[in-house]
Amino acid sequence: MIANLFGTEYLVLDDWLAVATKGLSDESAARVTEEIQEHYEESVATLVAEGYRPGGAELETLSRLGSPRRARRGYRREYTTERDVKTFQRYQEELNKMSELGSRLHWREMYVVGTFLLVLFASFMEDKKPEVPLAFPVCMFSVVIGTTAGRIALRLSRRQGRARRFGMYLAVQFLLIWIMAAYIAAISFYTGFLGPFLIFLLFLLFLTIHQYRFWKKIRPILNK
Amino acid sequence: MNLKGTLPALILNTLAGEPKHGYRIAQEIKAKSKGVLDFKEGSLYPALHGLENDGFIESYREMFEGRPRRYYRLTEHGIKQLEQERDQWQQLSGAVSLILEGP
Known part of the structure; x- marks a missing residue:
């Protein structure tokens, strides 16, 4: 001044x-x-x-x-922010870990536990206990299929360019998160608890827009 | 007049002839609209960068009178995008005119 x-x-x-x-x-x-x-x-x-x-x-x-x-x-x-750079570095580490088939589950893949707890909560609230034992194997099956497919895709993409590989990583993340959303939607409609689902859906939409903008900024750097 | 949403299309159109630097792009948009389309020049660069990220334009540095300048030019993808933007604008402005100038 x-x-x-x-x-x-x-x-x-x-x-x-x-x-x-x-x-x-x-x-x-x-x-x-x-x-x-x-x-x-x-x-x-x-x-x-x-x-x-x-x-x-x-x-x-x-x-x-x-x-x-x-x-x-x-x-x-x-333009990329300091936060974008940190997020990118963190994602890059996660990507490397997820590419190893034998590595332990990432926290995002643990959504099955959260979903199961939701099923449990909703079933007790609505007095629909018989469905609870069924919910867990269904959740487990989908998470195993989802994460294994994601990990194989990332492993196969090793020979591709950095941008494509990173894009695939983000796509796998989104697939897992939106599978979770589908579960919560199903539970919400089944039990009639629409409020929590709508809030969660808004959060996911915000996250999707945010991640898309992040990808748009990062892609040209990866292509260099 | 508020340029919200139309600035990228105006930039693409301004770059249709030859490569230009940021300051000249801003001045051309203002001059061609005879001052009607006024905007804060600080908002030009995010729009340029967005178009560059989308692959519609590319930039390069060149010396001009002893000073370095960043020039922007349309890519093949950008030329197609400009044609689309023009078609969409023709349709939109035609439809709005039909309503506003109608009985």
């Missing part, structure tokens, strides 16, 4: 960039800084040629760039 004789403070380019790139990964922040600096220099030069004073041209350029907070929202949607 700079201040004039009357104490009024003005935003300068460095402040604008600091706010706009907050939370972006180092690579993305460098790209945004490079682009905005070029834009800024070009704009100031043009405005000075049109008759602006240099200081006035700088302020006008910053005003035309708009709010850095608003710009940051757009940047975070399209």
Whole structure:
């Protein structure tokens, strides 16, 4: 920030960039800084040629760039953030572990336990105890089929490109999560508890949009 | 006027002729619309990056008068996308005109 004789403070380019790139990964922040600096220099030069004073041209350029907070929202949607980088590293480790057929079950594959508890809870609430013993083998069977198919797919994708392999990993994750959603939907309709299912469905939709945006940002990096 | 949702299509159209840098793209959109389509220039770069991630445009660095600049150009995929956007816009604007200008 700079201040004039009357104490009024003005935003300068460095402040604008600091706010706009907050939370972006180092690579993305460098790209945004490079682009905005070029834009800024070009704009100031043009405005000075049109008759602006240099200081006035700088302020006008910053005003035309708009709010850095608003710009940051757009940047975070399209450029990789620090959080994306951490998520990517974590997923990469998980992917390697899941590719090993003999490795222990990942926490996402343990949804069968949670689903079984839900079945148990719903059955007791609705006094439908006879269905409980049936639910467990059905859940177990689907989880074994789902996870084994996923692991085989990941193992087979070892020879493919990084982007395709990572995409397959995300697809396997989604398959497992949406199988869980299907279970909960079935239980909800069976027992009449629609509220918890709708909340869960909203959460899954949010997660799907979030993961799709993450994939869109990560894919070009993996393709490099 | 609010450009919500239409900025990517306007960018693709601006890049139809030749590769351009970010500042010029912004100025061309404003100039061609005679100032009606005004937007904050900071929002241009996320839109450009989104189009690049989708494979519709690609960027490269080149020196101009001793200064490095990032230029953007349409890809084959982007040219097809632009044709689709134009067709969709023709249909939409035609339908809206029929309603607004009707009896």
